[in-house]
Amino acid sequence: MRKSIATVCLSGSLTEKLTATARAGFDGVEIFENDLLASPLTPEEIRARCADLGLTIDLYQPMRDVEGVPEEEFVRTLRRAEHKFDVMRRLGADTLLVCSSVSPWAVDDDALAAGQLARLADLAQEFGIRVAYEALAWGRHVSTYDHAWRIVETAGHPALGVCLDSFHILSRGSEPKDLEGIADIPGEKIFFLQLADAPLMAMDVLQWSRHYRCFPGQGGLDVTSFVRHVVNAGYRGPLSLEVFNDVFRQADAGSTAVDALRSLIALEESAGLSPLPAPVVPSGVAFAELATADPQPVTELLAGLGFRRTGRHTGKPVELWEQGDARILLNHGTATRGDGTALTALGLEIPDPRAAAHRAESLLAPVLPRRRSGQDVPLDSVAAPDGTELFFCATRHPEHPDWTGDFKAEVHPPQAGSxxxxxxxxxxxxxxxxxxxxxxxxxxxxxxxxxxxxxxxxxxxxxxxxxxxxxxxxxxxxxxxxxxxxxxxxxxxxxxxxxxxxxxxxxxxxxxxxxxxxxxxxxxxxxxxxxxxxxxxxxxxxxxxxxxxxxxxxxxxxxxxxxxxxxxxxxxxxxxxxxxxxxxxxxxxxxxxxxxxxxxxxx
The missing domain is CATH 3.10.180.10 (2,3-Dihydroxybiphenyl 1,2-Dioxygenase, domain 1)
Structure with missing residues (x-):
């Protein structure tokens, strides 16, 4: 399925967010209104920038406090909406997100809400725009997806549908049976799907939503089952991320965007929507590599722990230290991170190293180039988010290259002691x-x-x-x-x-x-x-x-x-x-x- 992300998920200016989104490999983007208002680019320039990057603008959001309000307030809302629709036409966006009202003026009247949303959809249709109505978990009168759908169904307007948001639905403590009602919504009336996970926390849902959302797979909500229900109902639009997170707002937009896309790829796999190469689970640690500019302190420590140097790399300043099945590579030819000895790489015992590398690449793990001579054993490796190199190894395995073959053995007498x-x-x-x-x-x-x-x-x-x-x-x-x-x-x-x-x-x-x-x-x-x-x-x-x-x-x-x-x-x-x-x-x-x-x- 196509994959999209809301600009609110990333740090930086709108231009920086769009660039990071495209480089990560997303297909589309949700434009958050605050990002547009703060941008020096005109809507036409933003539209052109997205086109140059290969991004579609899948949603413009949000519009708040629309339905169930007194008539004079709703007239002002329509004037506000007309301006938004004109901006959206200039952007090239065809779907507007409307959140259920939290206004103190709103009344609990589904017929009034349906009528006003239908009038809004009438205006939207004149601009070639659809309205996706979303139930906020803290909405004043409409806070559940099934209630939002009843209002949309009553309105009966072709330009009005629902937006289903995993956080707003699952944060209310929804049981599996609570998601069964999604099947009652025709797929063509699910105009948009927004996804977020969150750690399970006992706190006000509004604060939980605004500060602690995370990408699918990083929290405790069952986003996988939610997506299955929505897709089974017939939804065929993009999988889109909408995450409000204080850490993401400060982190590098590029790495956050890659993390976001990885979460959607993994979500597609878990929901049965798109297969990936099967995971090849490591069976152990083949080695840990320490880089140091001053090997003496760490060699003295290893020797004191009972390790012995059993080999030297044939072409690099790397030593192999062993005790039992524990192996340490000591590399004193690689610069460390500025504060002495550091753990820079892990070798993981993998039953099928090449298959593990194939899966890693499918999940956007950066493949690391390895400087080696023609005699060095070929090893697949990727970089973890913190920069640690992960090598996929099969130590002394008859069917795979053995990394220990790169080391010239040193013979030592049997180790004394118990x-x-x-x-x-x-x-x-x-x-x-x-x-x-x-x-x-x-x-x-x-x-x-x-x-x-x-x-x-x-x-x-x-x-x-x-x-x-x-x-x-x-x-x-x-x-x-x-x-x-x-x-x-x-x-x-x-x-x-x-x-x-x-x-x-x-x-x-x-x-x-x-x-x-x-x-x-x-x-x-x-x-x-x-x-x-x-x-x-x-x-x-x-x-x-x-x-x-x-x-x-x-x-x-x-x-x-x-x-x-x-x-x-x-x-x-x-x-x-x-x-x-x-x-x-x-x-x-x-x-x-x-x-x-x-x-x-x-x-």
Missing amino acids: ADGNITGVDHVALTQPWHQFDEAVLFHLTVLGLRPHERVDLADPYGLFRSRALSGGTDGAAAPRLVLNLAPSPAAETGTRAQHIAFTTGDIVTAARRIRAAGVELLRIPSNYYEDLDARHAFAPGELDTYRELGILYDRDDRGGEFRHCYTATVGRVFFEIVQRTGGYGGYGAANAPVRLAAQRR
Whole structure:
């Protein structure tokens, strides 16, 4: 289906919004009246600009407080409408959005409302324009789509239809049965369809609407079922986004527009309207790549954790460090982001790397050019919204190129110490997102990689709110790979909360922590007050809590008896490491301990 977006979704001037919309790949645009009024371009120039960009103007909006008003007020409304229709004719727009009235003058009289909307449609028809009537969720007398349809049906005018808006319908807590009435509306009378999602929040619906809408797939509303009902009713117009969001209004219009179009492509797939290449869900983390201009601090830290350098790249200044199934690439030939060691790339274990890359391209993931010699193993890679490179790998797979073939092996003697205290693999990787890309990053990883979301968690940071959302590849929401997307309190947050981190698994965290400390690695110091609170909340074996206090091990237990023990290294540049031990099916990430950890990192 054709895809459109309202200019109110994007930041910038009208010209900037139109350019971003076209570059993202949209077919059309809704012109929000405030954007037109603030533009120095005439309607004719805007029309020409849209034509040059390959955009149609699918809707002009909004017109408010039209129906159910006293006659003298309605006469003034018709005069206002005539001006709008003339502007629309100059723009080349043929559909006007009319919102249900919130005027204190409006009366609860469906016959009056139908008659006045019919008179408005008469005038619109003279200009070759249609009127799409929409029920606002906070409308004074008309607040539901079925009520709006009854009024339109009573009016019986060919130039009058309805606009169905997913937010206004679903925000009222609509059950699946509440959407069945859409089938009673003839498809040709659904003049327009507007789409938005939103996080589930207990607040005034008007404030919810004006500040917290997001693109489909980024919130908690069932936009997919809503679209199915509308299309099954016979609607064949564009899928159009209308999102009011404080973050989007400040973010780069170009990346927001791409995020918006990706949401519609994914929505078409979920609603069964347009197939995409099937998701190829990663099975684990092949490697994490750290870039640094000064490798010594991080190599000392890796060595202290028990990693060994097992290979050097045959053509680049990149080292391979391994322990168990955990692999770190240390790249000291690539510039970092200006503040030391940084996590710049992830290799994801993929059963079919080429198919994963094909899906990523279909969902607008930017394919990254890779500088390589003729001997280098070819790897498909794309960029995540925060710039992290994602490589699709099949490590030591007989049917796919093995990326480890680029490294000349180094032989080391067997590792000493207890195997129970060794690192065995990567548990999860936590990526701190730019403040304006959190929702975009969640949607990207869900749709491109086919991961499953956990509930969003808001945590108390000493200097603000720290938002976190985990994504995983398993049907139980806890299987590898696990990615955790974090949003730091502010763009200027300090290193402790801006850092990315890699969590490694071990079968015995006490042995691991003792071995790591004996190797000279400093673990994060946790206040005694934390352990006194633990003692009050949980029963421990004699001496167990004292051991955790000594080593800086944090503890969490879920309501099913699953246990989580974890500790942290100091931060090097923008990276720190976590050691974790999961028992009893624990599927979380120790969120209850995060405020203590964040405060300790601040110190």
